Amino acid sequence: MRCRSAxxxxxxxxxxxxxxDERGEVESHLKTCKSCDDSLHDVGGLAAxxxxxxxxxxxxxxxxxxxxVVDSFDRVEAGGREVWVxxxxxxxxxxxxxxxxxxxxxxxxxxxxxLQRAEIPAALKREVAAALAGEGVGKPHVDLGxxxxxxxxxxxxxxxxxxxxxxxxxxVAQQVGRPKAVRAVASFCARNVVPFVVPCxxxxxxxxxxxxxxxxxxxxxxxxxxxxxxxxxxxxxxxxxxRYVGSRTTKIYCFPTCRxxxxxxxxxxxxxxxxxxxxxxGFRPCQRCRPVAAA
Amino acid sequence: MKNSWTGGQAALxxxxxxxxxxxxVHRSEPGAFERLIDRFEAPLFSYAESVLQxxxxxxxxxxxxxxxxxxxxxxxYDEARCEALALRPWLFRTVRNLSLNxxxxxxxxxxxxLDDFDDGRMGPFVHLEGSDLERxxxxxLLRRAIALLPVDARELIVLRFMEEMSYGEIARTIGxxxxxxxxxxFRSLKLLREALEKKGVNYAV
Numbered sequence: 001m002r003c004r005s006a007x008x009x010x011x012x013x014x015x016x017x018x019x020x021d022e023r024g025e026v027e028s029h030l031k032t033c034k035s036c037d038d039s040l041h042d043v044g045g046l047a048a049x050x051x052x053x054x055x056x057x058x059x060x061x062x063x064x065x066x067x068x069v070v071d072s073f074d075r076v077e078a079g080g081r082e083v084w085v086x087x088x089x090x091x092x093x094x095x096x097x098x099x100x101x102x103x104x105x106x107x108x109x110x111x112x113x114x115l116q117r118a119e120i121p122a123a124l125k126r127e128v129a130a131a132l133a134g135e136g137v138g139k140p141h142v143d144l145g146x147x148x149x150x151x152x153x154x155x156x157x158x159x160x161x162x163x164x165x166x167x168x169x170x171x172v173a174q175q176v177g178r179p180k181a182v183r184a185v186a187s188f189c190a191r192n193v194v195p196f197v198v199p200c201x202x203x204x205x206x207x208x209x210x211x212x213x214x215x216x217x218x219x220x221x222x223x224x225x226x227x228x229x230x231x232x233x234x235x236x237x238x239x240x241x242x243r244y245v246g247s248r249t250t251k252i253y254c255f256p257t258c259r260x261x262x263x264x265x266x267x268x269x270x271x272x273x274x275x276x277x278x279x280x281x282g283f284r285p286c287q288r289c290r291p292v293a294a295a
Numbered sequence: 296m297k298n299s300w301t302g303g304q305a306a307l308x309x310x311x312x313x314x315x316x317x318x319x320v321h322r323s324e325p326g327a328f329e330r331l332i333d334r335f336e337a338p339l340f341s342y343a344e345s346v347l348q349x350x351x352x353x354x355x356x357x358x359x360x361x362x363x364x365x366x367x368x369x370x371x372y373d374e375a376r377c378e379a380l381a382l383r384p385w386l387f388r389t390v391r392n393l394s395l396n397x398x399x400x401x402x403x404x405x406x407x408x409l410d411d412f413d414d415g416r417m418g419p420f421v422h423l424e425g426s427d428l429e430r431x432x433x434x435x436l437l438r439r440a441i442a443l444l445p446v447d448a449r450e451l452i453v454l455r456f457m458e459e460m461s462y463g464e465i466a467r468t469i470g471x472x473x474x475x476x477x478x479x480x481f482r483s484l485k486l487l488r489e490a491l492e493k494k495g496v497n498y499a500v
Contacts, residue, residue: 007481008477008480008481009477010481011455011477011480011481011484012462012477015459015461017461017462017463043484046456046484046487046488047456047459049433049434049437050437050441050452050453050456050457051457051459052434053434053437053438053441053457054337054338054341054457054458055337055340055341055344055350056337057336057337057340057350057353057354057357058350058354059354060332060336061332061336061354061357061358061361062329062332062333062336064358065328065332065358065361065362065365066328066329066332068362069328069362069365104323105323108322108323108369109369109370112365112366112369112370113323113369114323114325114328
């Protein structure tokens with residue numbers, strides 16, 4: 001082995017990073033070559049001197065970084081229920097009725113952050129408590145982070161359903177401008193990270209009935225009943241295949257739970273199985289609940 | 296034959312405990328990210344500083360890199376990928392890419408005389424146990440000699456001798472073969488020796 005190839009391997013020899021063969025060759029060269037052997041020692045000394053030059057940052061960024069990756073959570077109890085709420089400066093970021101572990105795991109997955117216990121700001125607490133008690137929340141402070149455009153739109157549409165009323169998944173799809181994306185919309189409702197506050201429980205299947213819910217349909221019925229929805233009446237309408245009701249006097253038809261529909265007198269009430277049936281009979285859709293959107 | 300093995304053993308000793316940290320951060324274990332910062336912030340800073348020769352930029356780059364790492368580990372990489380991840384080269388590579396980006400954009404903005412080191416930046420960071428003036432001066436000369444090297448030689452010196460990385464890890468960090476690296480490290484050392492000799496220091500220790 002020549003000096004040149006020995007010298008390029010001296011440093012690797014120092015840290016035992018050479019293969020058996022290479023090591024043998026280099027070592028036998030060093031025995032015969034004084035200057036290369038010196039170089040080995042030289043590298044060792046230089047390495048130690050350079051190591052001592054390592055500098056620490058003037059100020060650790062640990063606190064800044066940890067604040068960037070940790071948010072807070074708290075327990076909120078209202079309406080006979082307890083939920084775990086994760087929040088940041090932007091607002092409520094996640095709610096679960098299951099457990100802290102469930103919250104932590106899903107939070108890390110969605111937002112990539114840890115959670116630590118802290119007291120929830122009163123304004124946020126009021127919103128959660130109102131939602132649990134069935135009083136509804138006007139415009140909740142919700143921070144979904146980097147949510148997709150469709151998810152944001154779906155959440156906004158859900159928030160526009162008034163307390164005590166229900167809409168269908170196809171209605172939501174229409175509201176977000178994606179009338180054919182009923183499935184996608186429904187899956188966003190199902191994966192709603194801030195249930196109760198963003199009222200995904202106010203969306204029911206077009207076919208009628210109350211439908212499924214992340215915490216079971218019993219809880220959905222209970223939540224709706226608390227908000228003033230006559231859940232049994234919904235079931236009854238579903239059995240008869242009634243989707244809309246109209247008023248003989250105004251010639252307007254609505255979702256059965258629309259506040260205007262609830263005012264229709266019994267003798268003026270006309271049930272419809274679909275929007276086209278109502279249109280044929282000369283009825284126009286209600287401008288408040290916009291049933292035509294769900295045609 | 297006079298030997299000095301310490302560097303290699305130190306490099307090997309840290310390798311084991313580092314592996315699980317990626318997984319721990321991925322699983323959001325309490326304090327995992329803090330441990331990762333504790334372990335890597337200073338070495339990454341030293342490295343970034345050597346490339347950028349500016350501690351403010353270096354700190355910015357390290358902070359950005361650690362945040363990116365956290366995001367990738369918790370949100371992009373799955374369990375298997377985190378488990379198989381060689382954390383140290385991966386972090387250094389992130390810092391390297393960010394540093395080189397920053398260097399490039401800075402240089403295009405203003406022509407910094409990078410070969411001029413005498414601006415007081417090197418001053419306050421010298422930590423020495425002994426108060427031996429001669430030794431202190433020697434250390435300072437070494438620091439300045441390294442600062443004068445071209446950037447690729449400088450980063451190799453830092454990775455290899457300050458951070459005590461194995462050739463395999465350096466290869467993964469900067470994307471080169473181990474055989475080629477041996478030559479590069481050798482040439483970088485040669486440049487450093489020449490620079491030191493010019494200053495009248497013969498590192499025969």
